[in-house]
Amino acid sequence: MIEALAYAVIALAGVAVIWGFVTAAINKPPGKAQLLFAAGLEIVTVVQSIIAAAKLAAGFRPVEMATTIGYLIGIVILIPIAWFWANAERNRFSGIVLAVAALAVLAMTLRLLVLWTPAT
Amino acid sequence: MTDGPTQPTDSTVRKTNSGAGRVLVAVYGIFALAATARASVQLLTKFEEAPLAYLLSALAALVYIVATITLARGTRASRRVALVAIIIELVGVISVGTLSVVDAEAFPRATVWSVYGIGYGFVPLVLPILGLAWLWHTRPDMP
Numbered sequence: 001m002i003e004a005l006a007y008a009v010i011a012l013a014g015v016a017v018i019w020g021f022v023t024a025a026i027n028k029p030p031g032k033a034q035l036l037f038a039a040g041l042e043i044v045t046v047v048q049s050i051i052a053a054a055k056l057a058a059g060f061r062p063v064e065m066a067t068t069i070g071y072l073i074g075i076v077i078l079i080p081i082a083w084f085w086a087n088a089e090r091n092r093f094s095g096i097v098l099a100v101a102a103l104a105v106l107a108m109t110l111r112l113l114v115l116w117t118p119a120t
Numbered sequence: 121m122t123d124g125p126t127q128p129t130d131s132t133v134r135k136t137n138s139g140a141g142r143v144l145v146a147v148y149g150i151f152a153l154a155a156t157a158r159a160s161v162q163l164l165t166k167f168e169e170a171p172l173a174y175l176l177s178a179l180a181a182l183v184y185i186v187a188t189i190t191l192a193r194g195t196r197a198s199r200r201v202a203l204v205a206i207i208i209e210l211v212g213v214i215s216v217g218t219l220s221v222v223d224a225e226a227f228p229r230a231t232v233w234s235v236y237g238i239g240y241g242f243v244p245l246v247l248p249i250l251g252l253a254w255l256w257h258t259r260p261d262m263p
Contacts, residue, residue, distance in 0.1 A: 066165050070157040078150065085146060093139055097146045104150045 001052050001116040006109050009048055012041045013106035020099025029090035030098060035083070038098055042079040045105055049076050052112075061119045068115045075108045134258040136202065137194035144254055147247060148188040154240070155181035155232045162231075176216055177231040180244075183209045187251065196260065203255055210248035213237060217245065 019034050030038075049072045062068045082101030086094035137145060159177040167174055183205050190202035217236035230239050237244025 066161040067158075070161055074153055074157055077153075081149065082146060085142060085149075089138060089142060091139070093142050096143045100143060100146045100150065 001048070001055070001112060003113070005044070005048050005051065006113050009041070009044055009109045010106055012037075012044060013102045013109070016041050016102035017099045017106065020095040020097075020102065023095035024092040024099075027092045029092065029094045030086060034095070034098070035087075038079055038083060038102070041102065041105065042076070042083075045079065045109075046076050048109075049073070052116075062115055063117055063119045064115055065119075068112070071108055071112050071115065075105055075112070078104050078108075134260075135194035136191045136199055136254060136258050141191065141194070141254060141258065144250060145188060145192045147243070148184060148191060148251070151232070151240075151244065151247065152181065152184035152188045155184050158232060173231055173234075176212070176233070180209075180212060180216075180232045183212065191251070191254075199255060199258075202251070206248050206251040206255070209244075210252070213244050213248065 016034075016038055019037065020030070023030055023034065052068075052072050056062075056065075056069070078101045079098075082097050086097040135141065155177065159174065159181040162174040162177055187202055187205040187209065190198040190205065213233045213236060216231065216233035220231075220234040232240065232244055236242055
């Protein structure tokens, strides 16, 4: 984990959450820019998981190894599934589906920051 | 007899996987993932520590998986299974939540349902209520 990258994920996810609720509030499906933004969030999230995995491979040992690995894998599959689910029926609720997934990415990144403490 | 919006009874199909139901399925899916991952880690790495709590953790995971799939399918048969799963979920979160408060010794480590899902912003407590409300809202018309 790199703290600056984690905060970037949190910020991007936060914007995605708000964006999703905004398009729902004005009764519109997510637009192209919004979908691209979600894709961008996914890319940064994947980069974060790869860097963390590399650090684990290099010998870093967090207190809860198994849980950390679970989070690093789980966090990258949320946005792609939500993307598919949101686009299969496009309406105001598509935005909320994306928002829910982004919120989960945000919460999981916060949790990862806590999990990322070396085992003594 | 005309209170409320009138709906054509023959052509109206209110499916559990449409409209707001898609958000519900998304939230259930996230909890299916979270509970499954959590239960797997618990059962595989430290089962002896608290077998009862971790088996309940696995039950929670199973319930979320079944509810996610059945709500996402949205057929008449699947909504019956969803109803059973969500009732088990509601009973589970209330009983495990209460047990974890009253007898904390039996639940030394957190599960999804501990203290009514406090670790997940109490969403596990609200979710089955929303699920039941949604099943009621989308109930098929009686013949």
